[in-house]
Amino acid sequence: MLSLPALRLALAAFIQPVLSASIPETQHTALSTRDVSACRLQAPAGVYLSLGFDYAGPCAPSTGTLRAFMFFVDFPDHPAPSTEDPQALYDEYFSAAPGWYAQASYGRLALNVTLEGDGSSSAPRFVRMGARADSYGWQRGLTYEAHQTYVLDALDAYTAATGRAAPTGYDVLYVVPTTRAAPISFSPTFMGEVRQRGSPSSAPPVAGKAVTIGMDAYATWKSKVINHETGHTMCLPDLYPEGRDVGLYVGGWDMMGYILGPSPDYFAWSQWRLGWISDAQVECVSGPGSSAHTLSALELDDGTRGGTKAVVVRHNGTDVLVAEARTRAGVDSASCATGVLLYTVSVATATGNGPVRVLDTKPNSGGCGGHEKNDAPLSTVGTSFTVPGWNVKVTLTGQCGSQYTIRVDVS
Numbered sequence: 001m002l003s004l005p006a007l008r009l010a011l012a013a014f015i016q017p018v019l020s021a022s023i024p025e026t027q028h029t030a031l032s033t034r035d036v037s038a039c040r041l042q043a044p045a046g047v048y049l050s051l052g053f054d055y056a057g058p059c060a061p062s063t064g065t066l067r068a069f070m071f072f073v074d075f076p077d078h079p080a081p082s083t084e085d086p087q088a089l090y091d092e093y094f095s096a097a098p099g100w101y102a103q104a105s106y107g108r109l110a111l112n113v114t115l116e117g118d119g120s121s122s123a124p125r126f127v128r129m130g131a132r133a134d135s136y137g138w139q140r141g142l143t144y145e146a147h148q149t150y151v152l153d154a155l156d157a158y159t160a161a162t163g164r165a166a167p168t169g170y171d172v173l174y175v176v177p178t179t180r181a182a183p184i185s186f187s188p189t190f191m192g193e194v195r196q197r198g199s200p201s202s203a204p205p206v207a208g209k210a211v212t213i214g215m216d217a218y219a220t221w222k223s224k225v226i227n228h229e230t231g232h233t234m235c236l237p238d239l240y241p242e243g244r245d246v247g248l249y250v251g252g253w254d255m256m257g258y259i260l261g262p263s264p265d266y267f268a269w270s271q272w273r274l275g276w277i278s279d280a281q282v283e284c285v286s287g288p289g290s291s292a293h294t295l296s297a298l299e300l301d302d303g304t305r306g307g308t309k310a311v312v313v314r315h316n317g318t319d320v321l322v323a324e325a326r327t328r329a330g331v332d333s334a335s336c337a338t339g340v341l342l343y344t345v346s347v348a349t350a351t352g353n354g355p356v357r358v359l360d361t362k363p364n365s366g367g368c369g370g371h372e373k374n375d376a377p378l379s380t381v382g383t384s385f386t387v388p389g390w391n392v393k394v395t396l397t398g399q400c401g402s403q404y405t406i407r408v409d410v411s
């Protein structure tokens with residue numbers, strides 16, 4: 001019996017001479033790569049936060065305006081010091097988040113954060129939670145129920161302290177604690193709909209999802225924790241493995257991997273799915289042959305159509321290879337290596353299990369910026385990389401400024 005790879009090889013050997021004999025290669029490229037339907041892999045049912053298209057959701061909007069409401073809490077056991085000012089906390093730690101989205105999305109996503117107190121005569125203030133900060137179980141690993149209790153307690157504290165009804169109709173609620181609330185150690189996203197306790201089921205929800213900020217935001221991540229967690233509200237998965245080398249799968253190449261990586265732009269595949277990159281900016285290779293492509297820097301918004309931001313090579317119904325040009329620009333201005341980045345995407349792989357794997361074209365180099373994979377791209381003209389087991393070879397054929405040309409050979 002023929003194994004699947006052997007069959008694929010046999011088919012390829014049959015098809016390739018026919019193709020190259022009947023159609024000149026340039027024309028073959030023009031015809032075959034503009035139709036992206038074969039590369040637009042759908043999210044299979046039951047894969048949590050699959051990177052496929054048309055994920056069931058619900059997901060916060062990723063284009064237009066994402067409406068967020070932020071308010072501030074402190075605790076009977078961890079009160080905010082009188083010197084701490086919520087507006088100043090926002091300005092210092094979180095105010096860079098909307099600008100990051102504006103830049104990364106080429107202006108397609110506006111994160112509009114309304115602070116508690118906006119539009120009224122009072123400045124934002126801390127509302128005192130009824131329960132102690134250490135009563136929610138952050139240290140033991142937060143359960144869904146305890147997290148929901150925390151969000152609902154915060155809303156009750158909000159209405160009690162302000163005398164106003166809870167806000168409604170937001171996409172995301174951000175609950176921000178005083179910097180002194182040590183037990184609120186990390187910053188998870190609550191993926192369920194948020195409704196205030198006791199509100200009638202006919203009432204509009206407070207928000208579609210909630211992000212609860214923790215001490216790690218102040219100690220380490222700052223505004224980028226908003227860009228990572230809000231990514232989850234838009235149904236993006238975690239690209240790092242839980243409890244292991246955080247760069248194992250994608251190094252520092254995407255905000256949903258290592259938050260402080262040197263090149264944190266969301267991968268082109270994710271940007272395509274979010275609607276930041278259009279079909280016209282994607283080229284799709286869905287069969288055997290050789291094709292040439294020009295990639296423009298992912299970080300740059302260069303013209304109305306923006307150039308080609310991703311070349312996607314379909315492997316099968318769940319897996320693709322993506323090539324994109326990453327440069328030291330925009331949100332990647334601190335990148336420690338540039339060039340054509342190659343990675344595989346599996347839409348059948350759930351969050352945290354490695355739905356994206358960056359392919360390291362310079363293995364065992366020591367990497368840069370603290371991780372082996374941070375120098376993964378093809379960067380020298382004339383070099384190529386063959387994806388193990390996939391019969392796909394990508395060659396960097398030229399570079400002019402931030403434009404890279406590649407050839408893709410599928411056998």
Ligand SMILES: *[C@@H]1O[C@H](CO)[C@@H](O)[C@H](O)[C@H]1NC(C)=O
Pocket residue numbers: 065067112113114
């Ligand atoms: C942001 O949201 C506030 C409150 O919902 C609204 O008044 C304001 O117009 C919005 N700003 C933008 C730029 O959308």
Ligand SMILES: *[C@@H]1O[C@H](CO)[C@@H](O)[C@H](O)[C@H]1NC(C)=O
Pocket residue numbers: 315316317318319389
């Ligand atoms: C697609 O290819 C990947 C990688 O080779 C493999 O793990 C997966 O099982 C394949 N999926 C299907 C549906 O054939």
Ligand SMILES: [Zn+2]
Pocket residue numbers: 228229232237238
């Ligand atoms: Zn995450």
